[in-house]
Amino acid sequence: MREFVQLFTRLDQTTKTTRKVELLVDYFGQANDQDRLWAIAILSGRRPKRSVKSSLLRQWAASLAGIPDWLMDDSYHVVGDLAETIALVLRPPVRTQNRSLTEWINTVKGLALLTDEEKQEVILSAWESMTTAERFVFNKLITGSFRVGVSQKLIIKAIARFEEQEENAIAHRLMGNWTPDTTDYENLIRSSNPADDDSRPYPFYLAYALEAEPATLGSPDLWQIERKWDGIRGQVIVREGEVYVWSRGEELVTAKFPEFHPLASLLPDGTVIDGEILPFKDEKPLSFNVLQTRIGRKNVTKKIRESAPVILMCYDLLEYNGEDIRARPLGERRALLEQLVAGVTEPGILYLSEVLEINDWSEAVDARAQSRENLSEGLMVKRMDSAYRSGRKKGDWWKWKIDPLTVDAVMIYAQQGHGRRANLFTDYTFAVWKGEELVPFTKAYSGLTDKEFKEITSWVKRNTRERFGPVRSVKPEQVFEIAFEGINASSRHKSGIALRFPRMLRWRKDKPAGEANTLADLQQMLIQYG
Amino acid sequence: MQDGFKKDDLLQFTERGIWCPPADIYIDPWRPVKRAMITHGHSDHSRYGHDSYLCTTQAAPAIKYRLGDINLQTVDFGKRTVINGVEFSFHPAGHILGSAQIRVAYKGEVWVASGDYKLENDGLAEPFESVPCHTFITESTFGLPIYDWKPQEEVFAAINDWWRANAAEGKVSLITAYSLGKAQRIIQSLDTSIGKIYTHGAVENMNEVMRAQGVPLAPTTRVTQEIAPKDYPGHLVIAPPSALNSSWIKKFKPLSRAVASGWMSLRGARRRRSVERGFVLSDHVDWKDLNAAVDATGAERVIVTHGYTNIYTKYLNEKGILAQAAQTEFSNEGDDVKEESAESGKTES
Numbered sequence: 001m002r003e004f005v006q007l008f009t010r011l012d013q014t015t016k017t018t019r020k021v022e023l024l025v026d027y028f029g030q031a032n033d034q035d036r037l038w039a040i041a042i043l044s045g046r047r048p049k050r051s052v053k054s055s056l057l058r059q060w061a062a063s064l065a066g067i068p069d070w071l072m073d074d075s076y077h078v079v080g081d082l083a084e085t086i087a088l089v090l091r092p093p094v095r096t097q098n099r100s101l102t103e104w105i106n107t108v109k110g111l112a113l114l115t116d117e118e119k120q121e122v123i124l125s126a127w128e129s130m131t132t133a134e135r136f137v138f139n140k141l142i143t144g145s146f147r148v149g150v151s152q153k154l155i156i157k158a159i160a161r162f163e164e165q166e167e168n169a170i171a172h173r174l175m176g177n178w179t180p181d182t183t184d185y186e187n188l189i190r191s192s193n194p195a196d197d198d199s200r201p202y203p204f205y206l207a208y209a210l211e212a213e214p215a216t217l218g219s220p221d222l223w224q225i226e227r228k229w230d231g232i233r234g235q236v237i238v239r240e241g242e243v244y245v246w247s248r249g250e251e252l253v254t255a256k257f258p259e260f261h262p263l264a265s266l267l268p269d270g271t272v273i274d275g276e277i278l279p280f281k282d283e284k285p286l287s288f289n290v291l292q293t294r295i296g297r298k299n300v301t302k303k304i305r306e307s308a309p310v311i312l313m314c315y316d317l318l319e320y321n322g323e324d325i326r327a328r329p330l331g332e333r334r335a336l337l338e339q340l341v342a343g344v345t346e347p348g349i350l351y352l353s354e355v356l357e358i359n360d361w362s363e364a365v366d367a368r369a370q371s372r373e374n375l376s377e378g379l380m381v382k383r384m385d386s387a388y389r390s391g392r393k394k395g396d397w398w399k400w401k402i403d404p405l406t407v408d409a410v411m412i413y414a415q416q417g418h419g420r421r422a423n424l425f426t427d428y429t430f431a432v433w434k435g436e437e438l439v440p441f442t443k444a445y446s447g448l449t450d451k452e453f454k455e456i457t458s459w460v461k462r463n464t465r466e467r468f469g470p471v472r473s474v475k476p477e478q479v480f481e482i483a484f485e486g487i488n489a490s491s492r493h494k495s496g497i498a499l500r501f502p503r504m505l506r507w508r509k510d511k512p513a514g515e516a517n518t519l520a521d522l523q524q525m526l527i528q529y530g
Numbered sequence: 531m532q533d534g535f536k537k538d539d540l541l542q543f544t545e546r547g548i549w550c551p552p553a554d555i556y557i558d559p560w561r562p563v564k565r566a567m568i569t570h571g572h573s574d575h576s577r578y579g580h581d582s583y584l585c586t587t588q589a590a591p592a593i594k595y596r597l598g599d600i601n602l603q604t605v606d607f608g609k610r611t612v613i614n615g616v617e618f619s620f621h622p623a624g625h626i627l628g629s630a631q632i633r634v635a636y637k638g639e640v641w642v643a644s645g646d647y648k649l650e651n652d653g654l655a656e657p658f659e660s661v662p663c664h665t666f667i668t669e670s671t672f673g674l675p676i677y678d679w680k681p682q683e684e685v686f687a688a689i690n691d692w693w694r695a696n697a698a699e700g701k702v703s704l705i706t707a708y709s710l711g712k713a714q715r716i717i718q719s720l721d722t723s724i725g726k727i728y729t730h731g732a733v734e735n736m737n738e739v740m741r742a743q744g745v746p747l748a749p750t751t752r753v754t755q756e757i758a759p760k761d762y763p764g765h766l767v768i769a770p771p772s773a774l775n776s777s778w779i780k781k782f783k784p785l786s787r788a789v790a791s792g793w794m795s796l797r798g799a800r801r802r803r804s805v806e807r808g809f810v811l812s813d814h815v816d817w818k819d820l821n822a823a824v825d826a827t828g829a830e831r832v833i834v835t836h837g838y839t840n841i842y843t844k845y846l847n848e849k850g851i852l853a854q855a856a857q858t859e860f861s862n863e864g865d866d867v868k869e870e871s872a873e874s875g876k877t878e879s
């Protein structure tokens with residue numbers, strides 16, 4: 001594990017991506033196949049499941065460090081990260097250890113089978129043999145919260161360089177639901193037939209936000225313009241008579257969407273469609289909120305299927321007759337997609353995302369202005385001759401979202417953030433007026449600069465009314481403009497509404513609290529856009 | 531009178547500073563007073579505007595340099611001064627050169643105001659001396675068990691390794707440290723076979739003050755306009771923390787940046803600074819030494835002035851030592867403690 005800990009420490013010491021790639025390549029060179037595979041798995045988020053309650057870890061660490069539990073908790077609050085807090089409070093090691101990364105991971109996986117007392121014994125003994133840096137990495141493994149400043153893109157780049165392979169090929173191999181328990185390094189990265197895993201999706205191509213005037217893109221003839229639908233971006237794969245549905249978060253969600261299961265016999269083998277999983281009824285999309293009601297559920301009951309039915313709004317075709325066609329121009333892929341969708345006899349499963357007829361950019365401006373009525377988030381503008389690339393790339397695909405909805409609201413509670421912002425008040429609760437009363441309606445914790453958070457933090461400290469644990473109520477004086485993407489009725493909230501993606505757009509120092517919006521304003525928005 | 535304090539306490543926490551009523555003298559006062567005793571030259575402890583100052587002989591040059599023409603008397607470590615029946619003496623605090631704890635004895639009762647201090651002997655400051663007392667006034671800047679300093683040899687070895695690696699890659703190494711104390715502590719521990727040491731003006735000014743009082747610091751070169759940017763690669767530059775965000779560092783290219791501070795213990799603090807390296811090096815006590823210092827005084831009452839005051843007093847009270855937090859204006863400006871703690875939002879307690 002020593003080499004992996006060193007890799008982690010060094011990655012942490014640099015912000016330069018070229019240096020990070022070098023460090024990864026170096027590590028791949030010294031690690032054996034097993035450790036290398038585990039390192040890739042951990043860095044790409046495939047970590048062992050958490051098998052110990054964090055409250056127990058806290059207690060054990062406090063007793064080993066000889067400090068009271070409350071002091072452990074206060075320390076945790078200052079550090080903002082449990083794995084790090086534990087690594088720091090423990091006294092220096094009493095022996096050293098020399099086990100490999102794989103051996104340690106097997107220990108961590110084995111914890112799940114042990115009683116609490118046995119777990120404690122294993123973990124304390126591990127802590128006593130480790131340096132601070134080793135403890136930190138080990139704790140991250142037990143708490144299942146390993147995060148390093150290394151993107152999937154960098155890992156892919158490093159493996160590609162180490163293996164002298166194409167980055168796209170590596171990206172494809174790393175997709176899917178493999179773990180080091182279901183495959184080995186040779187098979188995952190080097191085997192000659194990467195398609196041996198039929199479920200494997202392609203990396204999604206993600207668009208950048210269009211910030212310039214659309215006219216800077218040249219003639220609209222060069223672009224395919226569609227609506228940007230508000231659902232879950234997904235890939236539907238049919239191979240060897242089986243259907244697989246992937247969400248953009250690289251999650252296999254086939255079981256959650258039985259609507260797509262008939263496609264196994266309706267689409268030819270070797271088909272991969274990129275589209276939007278969209279709640280849809282009576283030939284019209286429904287609000288994203290409807291989809292949310294079924295995302296979290298374990299079982300998709302008949303009732304849910306009836307109240308929140310989904311379809312696939314098809315955007316693109318990535319694999320046709322078993323052939324990867326991502327390099328072909330968009331226009332050509334679209335023609336094949338239309339042909340395929342037309343061939344599906346069963347109605348109500350696949351829809352084609354309509355290509356808008358735009359002869360002039362001003363028509364696109366009008367179409368974008370109608371987005372909310374269409375329950376879409378704006379437009380997608382894709383170059384007709386573009387290949388389907390992987391990851392977020394500039395130039396060929398743009399998302400041209402509508403401006404968010406906004407309200408001015410009064411901050412009434414503030415809470416400290418976590419991790420990097422553990423010492424700043426960054427999480428706020430906002431309210432709007434209902435007569436003389438302020439009704440809380442949303443929380444938000446992003447959208448301001450560090451400098452602003454610092455300024456507000458010092459204001460919060462000076463203007464605290466009451467403390468409830470980590471939360472403070474503050475004088476209702478500060479007004480913020482809150483932006484959000486959607487608004488829905490909600491019985492779970494006191495205000496009766498729920499916002500989608502709320503964040504702070506700006507701090508309205510110029511505005512007195514009395515001039516913030518009212519609950520009636522929000523109800524009006526709900527009628528208009530909900 | 532602050533909560534929990536008594537009218538007849540030998541040292542009282544007033545709005546001007548720590549006051550000794552029978553002698554009518556203040557220790558490290560933050561508002562102008564007639565007579566001030568100063569523990570050390572960091573600006574939150576030695577401020578403008580007092581009619582007279584008393585500090586140790588070794589602390590005087592830096593204080594004079596900073597405050598200019600003041601009415602300053604000096605006293606040697608250990609020597610007793612009696613004012614109105616109150617006996618005062620200065621004892622090494624190990625924080626920076628000349629820094630003192632002030633012992634105050636009156637009618638058989640002994641108080642010690644320790645200012646800022648550390649137990650590790652850094653070779654520059656006079657080594658900390660434990661002074662038995664009934665009431666001990668202590669800081670708690672790093673008063674949490676998450677702060678645990680490594681022996682300084684390890685830290686300096688890491689700093690030299692970092693410099694050596696940068697030099698091999700043709701980079702300039704820039705390290706920030708508070709200009710009075712920490713900077714000189716680093717200078718005397720650098721391996722000058724690697725390259726030259728350049729200094730920011732604020733650091734070099736303090737170097738000159740210390741050399742003039744006979745401290746044998748390694749040779750350093752002040753960064754000036756006349757030096758060509760191409761001369762810096764391979765060498766090391768020491769600057770105060772504020773330089774990191776200024777255009778002053780633009781001339782150093784290619785650059786690797788590091789911060790030397792106790793706050794660098796935390797990953798979050800390192801990342802917030804967005805520097806390549808954070809070396810954990812402090813002139814304050816860590817958790818174990820704070821507790822060792824408190825224990826060694828044998829004090830039955832402890833007053834905690836700055837840092838994690840609420841947490842640390844609670845800890846001591848549970849251990850059976852009567853402890854109280856006092857409001858002071860220490861670490862509001864000057865010392866690197868302030869700058870970094872303000873940044874991490876810890877100015878509160």
Ligand SMILES: [Zn+2]
Pocket residue numbers: 570572625646865
């Ligand atoms: Zn100081």
Ligand SMILES: [Zn+2]
Pocket residue numbers: 572574575645646669860861865867
């Ligand atoms: Zn101080």
